[in-house]
Amino acid sequence: MLHERRGATLAPRVIIWRTSMPPTPDRDPYYRLRHSAAHVMAQAVLELFPDGQIAIGPPIDDGFYYDFALSRPLTPEDLGDIEQRMRRIISERHPFVARVVSSDEARTLFTDQPFKLELIEGLSRGQSEDGSSADVGSVITTYRHDTFEDLCRGPHLAHTGEIPLDGFKLTSIAGAYWRGDERNPQLQRIYGTAWESKTALDAYLWRLEEARRRDHRRLGRELDLFSTSDDVGPGLILWHPKGAMIRVLAEDFSRQAHLANGYDWVYSPHIGRAHLWETSGHLSFYKDGMYAPMDIDGEAYYAKPMNCPFHIQIFKSQLRSYRDLPKRYAEYGTVYRYERSGALHGLTRVRGFTQDDAHIFCRPDQVEDEIGRTIEFSLYVLRAFGLTDFRAYLSTRPAEYVGDIADWNRATAALQRAIEAQHIPYDVDEGGGAFYGPKIDLKVNDALGREWQLSTIQFDFNLPERFGLTFIADDGQPRRPYMVHRALLGSMERFFGVLIEHYGGAFPVWLAPVQAVIIPISDEKHGDYGQSVEQRLRAAGIRVELDQSRERMQLKIRRAQLQKVPYMLIIGDKERAADAVAVRLRSGDDLGALPLDTFVARVQAEVAARAL
RNA sequence: GCCGGUGUAGCUCAGUGGUAGAGCAGCUGUCUUGUAAACAGCAGGUCGUCGGUUCAAGCCCGACCACCGGCUCCA
Numbered sequence: 001m002l003h004e005r006r007g008a009t010l011a012p013r014v015i016i017w018r019t020s021m022p023p024t025p026d027r028d029p030y031y032r033l034r035h036s037a038a039h040v041m042a043q044a045v046l047e048l049f050p051d052g053q054i055a056i057g058p059p060i061d062d063g064f065y066y067d068f069a070l071s072r073p074l075t076p077e078d079l080g081d082i083e084q085r086m087r088r089i090i091s092e093r094h095p096f097v098a099r100v101v102s103s104d105e106a107r108t109l110f111t112d113q114p115f116k117l118e119l120i121e122g123l124s125r126g127q128s129e130d131g132s133s134a135d136v137g138s139v140i141t142t143y144r145h146d147t148f149e150d151l152c153r154g155p156h157l158a159h160t161g162e163i164p165l166d167g168f169k170l171t172s173i174a175g176a177y178w179r180g181d182e183r184n185p186q187l188q189r190i191y192g193t194a195w196e197s198k199t200a201l202d203a204y205l206w207r208l209e210e211a212r213r214r215d216h217r218r219l220g221r222e223l224d225l226f227s228t229s230d231d232v233g234p235g236l237i238l239w240h241p242k243g244a245m246i247r248v249l250a251e252d253f254s255r256q257a258h259l260a261n262g263y264d265w266v267y268s269p270h271i272g273r274a275h276l277w278e279t280s281g282h283l284s285f286y287k288d289g290m291y292a293p294m295d296i297d298g299e300a301y302y303a304k305p306m307n308c309p310f311h312i313q314i315f316k317s318q319l320r321s322y323r324d325l326p327k328r329y330a331e332y333g334t335v336y337r338y339e340r341s342g343a344l345h346g347l348t349r350v351r352g353f354t355q356d357d358a359h360i361f362c363r364p365d366q367v368e369d370e371i372g373r374t375i376e377f378s379l380y381v382l383r384a385f386g387l388t389d390f391r392a393y394l395s396t397r398p399a400e401y402v403g404d405i406a407d408w409n410r411a412t413a414a415l416q417r418a419i420e421a422q423h424i425p426y427d428v429d430e431g432g433g434a435f436y437g438p439k440i441d442l443k444v445n446d447a448l449g450r451e452w453q454l455s456t457i458q459f460d461f462n463l464p465e466r467f468g469l470t471f472i473a474d475d476g477q478p479r480r481p482y483m484v485h486r487a488l489l490g491s492m493e494r495f496f497g498v499l500i501e502h503y504g505g506a507f508p509v510w511l512a513p514v515q516a517v518i519i520p521i522s523d524e525k526h527g528d529y530g531q532s533v534e535q536r537l538r539a540a541g542i543r544v545e546l547d548q549s550r551e552r553m554q555l556k557i558r559r560a561q562l563q564k565v566p567y568m569l570i571i572g573d574k575e576r577a578a579d580a581v582a583v584r585l586r587s588g589d590d591l592g593a594l595p596l597d598t599f600v601a602r603v604q605a606e607v608a609a610r611a612l
Numbered sequence: 613g614c615c616g617g618u619g620u621a622g623c624u625c626a627g628u629g630g631u632a633g634a635g636c637a638g639c640u641g642u643c644u645u646g647u648a649a650a651c652a653g654c655a656g657g658u659c660g661u662c663g664g665u666u667c668a669a670g671c672c673c674g675a676c677c678a679c680c681g682g683c684u685c686c687a
Contacts, residue, residue, distance in 0.1 A: 186683075230677075
C-alpha cells in the first residue's frame, strides 16, 4: 500500500529553490517587490479589461501571480501589452498607500468584485485569504497605488518606482481554480517573476534555461534513453538500450545492496483477483486509481496498483515464528495506476512504473531498530547515486485513522528518533499521515537545487488487520506483526528522470551507458588498431563504442561530447605504436596518451568505487 | 478531468486560401584527417486523425488524439 506523493515534486516547472513553505514577508526579501509587482500587473490587466474581476495575487517562489476572471482568454501577445503598461505605472512612481477599512467599507469598495467580497466575508469570519484561519478580529486593510486598490494585508514597497523596470517579466498564462477547488470557476492566472536588478533577472532566466537544457524529456530523446509512443499510449515508457543499461546498472547495484542488508528478493504477478483487492481495501479506497478489471474464466482480475497484497501473501504462505522476524521482502514491482491525462509528465508522472518496493514485517520490539536501518540504508543507496542533500518530512496521525493509538505513538517516535540519528534536517507535518500509519518521506535537492521526493517509509496498521497477519510469539500466542512499506528510489521511471536532470545527462562512469568512444584519426590507417582496442576494453568489462565512420576526428569528438560520453580515446600513429590511447575527458581535459592497461585500470577503479 | 497553447521530414523549425521548404541527421561519392561540425550530390512529408467550408485547405470551422504550461488529483 505504498503511496508516494509524486505530485508534490514535479508540478512546478518553475524551479523551487529549497523552499517548501510559501514566502512570507519576514522570510523572503523579495516579498514586497513581488507582491507589489502583482498589484501593478493587476492594474495593467484591469486597464485592458475594465470589467475584469480580480481574485488573489500573492508572491511565490521566484515570482508572483495574479488570478483574473476576464471576458476573453488571454494570449501570449497580451503579456507584452501588460508589461508595457506595467512599465508606465512603475515609471510614474505611485506610492503604495495602506489603510484600514471596516467590513462595510470594504464591501462598498469592492462591490463589483465578487471574489474580493467572498474574501471579505471570510475575513470578517476570521479566515485569511487562503481560507486558513487567521487571527480573530484581524482588521481589514487595503493597499492603493494610482488607480488600483486591492484588499491586501501587505506589506508593499514605498512606491511603484522601486520595482526595477528591467527586473521583472511576465512568464506564462495558466488556468487555475478559484481557491484551488475544481468545483469552483476556473480563472486565468498570469505568472511573473521579479528581481532587484536586470542582472538578477537574467541569472534567474539563465537558471530556467539551464533547467530546460537538463529537462529529462529533452535529454531522453537527445541521448536516446527512452521514449513514449502514441501507438502504445500516454504515460507508458519505452526504455531504449542506453536508458535500459542505466536502469540495469542501478537495479543491479540496489539489488545487491538489498541482499547485503537482510532483504529477501521476491517476484509477484502483475494482476490479482478482485477478492484480493477487496480484502486489501483498494477496491473501496483506491478504485479511481485502478484500471478496469479483465475477465479471466468469468472472474475479475485487476492490474496491480501496489505490490503489498502480494508480499503479504508470501508472508502468509506459512506460519511465522517470532524467531523468523523481521521478514523483509523486496521487489522491483511494476504497478499500473490511472493518472488523469493532464497530470502526465515525462518520466515523473506516468501510468505504469516500477517501484523499488519492499515490505518489512517485524515484532513490536524490532520497530525501532528496523526504522533506523531502513533510513540509514535509504541514505546509503541515494548517496551512491550522487544525491547528498536531503530533507525529511515526518507525517503524523491524522484525525481519521485506523489502528491503536499506542502503536501510532510508538511508530511515530521511532521514525523521529531514526531521522534525528541521521542528522538530517526535517519538518513535521502534524496530522499529515495517511489513515493507516505515520510515515517519513525523504526528499533530495538535485544539482540545480530542486527538491524531489524519492524515499518513503510508511507504517501500515491497516493491512495486517485486514489480512489477519500473525506470527507466533514466544508465549505461543499469535500476535499481529508491524508492517512497513518502503521505497527508496520510488519509481525507477521517476528516479531515472531525476538522475538525468541531476547529472544533466553526463552520468558518472559507473552508470554511463557508453563509457568510452574510440576515435581513430584515420579509419583506414587506424581502424585495425581501433578494433583491437575495442575488443580488449570490452573484454575488460568496459562499455565501449568504436566510431568507424569516415568522418574527421573533430566531428567524432563532437558527437561523443554531445552524447556526454565520459572518455574519448583518440588513436593515431603514435598511440598504435605505443599500445596506448590518447584520453580526452568530456570536460574537455586532455590527459594525453595512456598505455591501454593504465586506462583500463583507471576505469575499473572508478567503476568499483562508483566514483561520481 | 479543466483552462490556455502547440502539432509540417528522424530532430529543430519556416511556411496567413493558389505547385510543401531550410538546417542538422540519413544515404552516396570525394577527402584519410591530431582534440567540439570537410565538400558535393541524393533521398526523405497523406502537413496529428476524422469530418466540414471552398473552384482550391498545411493555412478557415468542428470533433477527436497527443504533447507543452498551469490548475486539480495523487485512499
